[in-house]
Amino acid sequence: MPRRNLRLMIALTLFCLVCATRASRHGQVLVFAMRQIQERALEPVGEQELFAGALEGMMGRLDPYSVYIPPKLLSDFEETLTQEFGGVGLEILLDPETGELTVASPLPDTPAQRAGVRSGDKILKIDGESTKGMSLEDARDRMRGAPGDPVTLTVLHPHEEEPVDIRIVRDVIKVGTVWGDRRNENGVWNYMLEDHPGLAYVRISSFSEETAHELQQVIRRLLDQEGMKALILDLRNNPGGLLEAAIEICDLFVASGQIVSTRDRDGRVRSIFHASQSGTLPQFPMVVLINQLSASASEIVAACLQDHRRAAVVGQRSFGKGTVQEIIRLERPDGVLKLTTASYWRP
Template identity: 40%
Template sequence: MRKLLLVGAAAVTLVGLGAASATGQTPRNEAFRMLALFGDVLGIVEQAYVVPVDDKKLIEAALQGMMGALDPHSNYLPPAGFDELQERTSGAYSGVGLTIQAEGGLVKVISPMDGGPAARAGVNAGDVISSIEGQSAAGLTVSQVSEKLRGAVGTSVRVTFLRDGEEPREVTLTREVIKIESVTGRIEGEFAYLRVSTFNENTGRELGETIARLKAENPGIKGYVLDLRNNGGGLLDAAIAVSDAFLERGEIVSQRGRKADQIQRYGARPGDLTDGAPLVVLINYGSASASEIVAGALKDHQRATIVGLTSFGKGSVQTVIPLRNGADGALSITTARYFTPSGASIQKIGIEPDLEVSRSLAEARIVSRSNFIYSEAAYATALDASIGAERKGPHTPHEAPGEDWPEDKDYQLERAFDVLRAGGSLAQLAAAPEGIVVTPPGTALAAAEPEPGPDN
């Protein structure tokens, strides 16, 4: 129903423009003059360009440019792109397993899919795609890069990635069917570890089934870690379902549109699947959108301790509007902002952790450098937060593992377990009673290193 109403609103707007133009109102006349100018330019290109042009490609590029001028997440999706979006939200698609986003003429990785070809090759959130098959990717749209990365199962594609402080790295990725198991879990001693890699149509059901399985394996679970790192988001309904699994009552998230009365609130239903057991949520700068809804709700309700790094800050709502039932693709257009239960905006700000911990010293250095901060706030066209607040600027994370920390051991996860061992709160962790074994805190970087200057 929501999509139908939005399509109807668009039609009314067009009719209004036509009626108003007869009255001579300048802004409306200007809109029609610019539409005529577009037709003139297209005609000149058809006649004068050095080689014949494809009108369809030109118009699709113009539509993508128009939507891209609004904000980084409003897009025109050609039919193939619309089909891909539907595949991704249904839980299976063919490709190399990357969620990507355009920024300043470059395409960056928001998150690699767990277990996919890109993740296995060591691709990280924030990596820049510099070339594909030896051809520069600079200036390409997300749709164009996505089209180049997709292909028949079993075929390969050479992709060069850039990362702060490292030489360009070319990897060969073999395309495969990406079957997204959005929720996985395991028992870790007396605790349970839950990994949510994306939010699709199956996530709520899979989470419930995973928690039930783990409780059957160990009825005495003393706490849970919910890992949302490098989870680039997905469906709002899935984010609500995941939040609801750990809450008994209260608001989960609200979304507020252009007008004051365009507010929708989503609340929890009775029934905490973990019976109120202590909970830690892991996030980082690759945690976006739906991940931030979950982390924000559980933090505001003091249901969980948040550990890791400040999340991405993608707090805007996109509505997908099919054009001619998808035959001409679709518009993905920003229609609202997300707010946590306390009224805090996620947009451009993100969710700050209660215990700020980087996974490695290299990651801590990336966060400390202004020109490599990877977040929504880095986009020149990003929608503002609307509440006057701003994201914390470049800074050195409070804690990181020491130089001798084993690379194959997850320091952020170990610190999350430390919080659970201390009963689930940072105050108890700071005054851990005798008998509670905790990981030795890593390097206190904030105290040991100066804040970066404006030119760093």
């Protein structure tokens, strides 16, 4: 080996050792502190709880969107990304007059719809437990569960006097993120506005893994089968979601040019995303609605379509969340880090 290469290897090794020593010193102090707390604190505390507290403390030193997600919250977090969970497939609400747990709509082709649950049904009991005074969150949690596990709902159908027990076997429920103006009786969204022939209304509730595919299918059907001439795309109250989903949606409407770019903490361009002509939808008039709660991926879509003069943007000033978060998975079962790693920039 040439002497010059050998000197370089020695220098790199020494540098790595110095870094490792520094890192291990802080690691050793952290372990020491945890041990002292476990052994000497007046109130006993477990190692996992201390570990979670340390991670929460470190993430708390960063921006508001960088967080530690512990194992007990991980399944809920993953549901927001995939929009899938084990359940029966009901949209529920509390009757504003009576406070009763009420079915707003059974989702199409779900266990609840197949079992005969109807819009307007009052859910009196869940597995024999009264729903009187039960919160929506508690009711949802009780109806969710592992696919294949049964749950029995005691419901009172509209215009009937006697409640009935309906046994439902839970399944994987895929929650659509592309909504319409109103639901038909069978639970399917209707996107065409009744008093405005040719005008479609589509609302995106969040940006998940399937959102772009859902949107493309809906618009293709509206164009080919329902005579859509113009589109209202509603992003109000949409908190965002996956950057990839926002890029894919922009690519549906823009045939070429830059969609968005990201930069690291030093201001260097990290990634540039461009539109491609393949799969671009036909041209039609389009308006995007936003408000003060339209954030992140919603702002990327609105800015891209505005800058490319593809759509008019109407509403209120958006939230202003111009950062990108990455999901860093820790060793099981220690949860994940949601870490801000870049900022995004409009075309």
